[in-house]
Amino acid sequence: MNTDTINEALKSIKYPGFSRDIVSFGLIKGVDFADGVATVSMAITTADPRVPTQLKADVENTLLALDGVDNTEVRVTVSTPKTPPGGSPSSGNVTGPAQQAMKGVKHIIAVASGKGGVGKSTFAVNLACAFEKLLRSESGDARVGIMDCDIYGPSVPMMMGVSSRPEVNGESLVPVENFGIKMMSMGLLIDESTPVVWRGPMVMKTIQQFAANVAWGDLDVLVVDLPPGTGDAQLSLVQTLPLDGAVIVTTPQLVAVSVARRGATMFEKVNVPLLGVAENMSYLLGKDGEQQYIFGQGGGEHTAEALETSFLGQIPLDPVIREGGDRGIPAMISYPEGNVAQSFTKMAESVMAKLK
Numbered sequence: 001m002n003t004d005t006i007n008e009a010l011k012s013i014k015y016p017g018f019s020r021d022i023v024s025f026g027l028i029k030g031v032d033f034a035d036g037v038a039t040v041s042m043a044i045t046t047a048d049p050r051v052p053t054q055l056k057a058d059v060e061n062t063l064l065a066l067d068g069v070d071n072t073e074v075r076v077t078v079s080t081p082k083t084p085p086g087g088s089p090s091s092g093n094v095t096g097p098a099q100q101a102m103k104g105v106k107h108i109i110a111v112a113s114g115k116g117g118v119g120k121s122t123f124a125v126n127l128a129c130a131f132e133k134l135l136r137s138e139s140g141d142a143r144v145g146i147m148d149c150d151i152y153g154p155s156v157p158m159m160m161g162v163s164s165r166p167e168v169n170g171e172s173l174v175p176v177e178n179f180g181i182k183m184m185s186m187g188l189l190i191d192e193s194t195p196v197v198w199r200g201p202m203v204m205k206t207i208q209q210f211a212a213n214v215a216w217g218d219l220d221v222l223v224v225d226l227p228p229g230t231g232d233a234q235l236s237l238v239q240t241l242p243l244d245g246a247v248i249v250t251t252p253q254l255v256a257v258s259v260a261r262r263g264a265t266m267f268e269k270v271n272v273p274l275l276g277v278a279e280n281m282s283y284l285l286g287k288d289g290e291q292q293y294i295f296g297q298g299g300g301e302h303t304a305e306a307l308e309t310s311f312l313g314q315i316p317l318d319p320v321i322r323e324g325g326d327r328g329i330p331a332m333i334s335y336p337e338g339n340v341a342q343s344f345t346k347m348a349e350s351v352m353a354k355l356k
């Protein structure tokens with residue numbers, strides 16, 4: 001018995017109401033073990049008094065079930081979420097306002113890429129549309145959202161054919177809606193000509209506001225389009241949002257493996273499970289129906305193997321996808337029976353199966 005074993009055991013405890021564990025939420029501040037006594041200190045930001053009580057009991061029961069632990073000492077520090085004048089959340093703590101405000105969201109998944117230009121936003125938008133179609137066909141109702149965190153180059157509004165500014169209701173922004181999907185993006189809040197020279201902390205603040213001050217309401221699934229790359233801003237972002245899992249988008253080039261690996265490492269650090277790797281721009285379909293692998297072959301599958309996750313499938317390089325992005329009608333909507341839509345639907349099914 002040692003502190004590593006205790007830490008591992010703590011990772012099995014979920015934050016009440018969420019599928020993420022208390023270690024990845026950063027609640028554990030110290031762990032010690034001596035003479036059969038496991039000591040754990042936790043710091044929790046919540047306005048709900050039941051949360052610390054339940055977590056304390058969960059930690060005690062989990063640790064007492066371990067061989068070698070005879071007794072426990074669990075110290076819990078509780079603070080309430082602070083909201084400065086104007087209603088903006090002041091802290092990046094995952095148990096703070098973002099968690100509270102996203103309570104009605106069943107599943108939150110991130111779409112990420114190790115580098116820019118792989119078609120991540122295109123993928124996120126079409127995946128959201130595929131979820132909408134899938135859930136509607138299953139239960140007659142679908143509540144899907146997309147949150148565009150790519151605040152340096154927010155392209156989701158254009159791809160979703162939306163340009164109206166979101167309305168403000170009290171202290172909340174009301175997401176705009178198109179194709180049955182709720183959406184929030186920095187692109188809706190700034191003029192196109194505004195230079196967005198955001199620094200790390202500003203990025204975080206915006207994301208916290210997107211999570212905490214947007215009236216998402218009840219959603220079955222929220223797709224989060226992360227900024228490209230794997231730097232500090234992306235890492236703090238995945239720490240802030242209560243993510244259930246992440247999909248990595250990559251291209252067919254074999255060099256993509258090492259780039260995507262950086263993305264996977266980032267999610268590993270915060271214990272967000274990978275839901276799979278999707279390969280975009282896989283091949284061009286010639287007039288005779290022949291698949292031309294102009295960017296090489298195998299990058300997506302190799303990446304999935306290397307990251308020990310599923311390969312979700314391929315999306316062809318197809319003018320229909322680019323036109324859909326430029327026209328503001330995703331290919332999933334304009335050609336719902338086409339090859340592209342079928343690929344996205346299959347991927348949405350695989351991801352949904354993993355979430356359930």
Ligand SMILES: Nc1ncnc2c1ncn2[C@@H]1O[C@H](COP(=O)(O)OP(=O)(O)OP(=O)(O)O)[C@@H](O)[C@H]1O
Nearest residue numbers: 116117118119120121122281316317318321322325
């Ligand atoms: N499979 C595809 N077939 C044809 N065009 C595509 C495909 N995927 C993406 N594109 C086009 O490539 C361009 C870049 O895509 P997108 O903006 O989604 O990339 P990204 O990875 O989100 O980029 P960024 O680095 O800005 O985040 C867009 O014009 C989009 O329409």
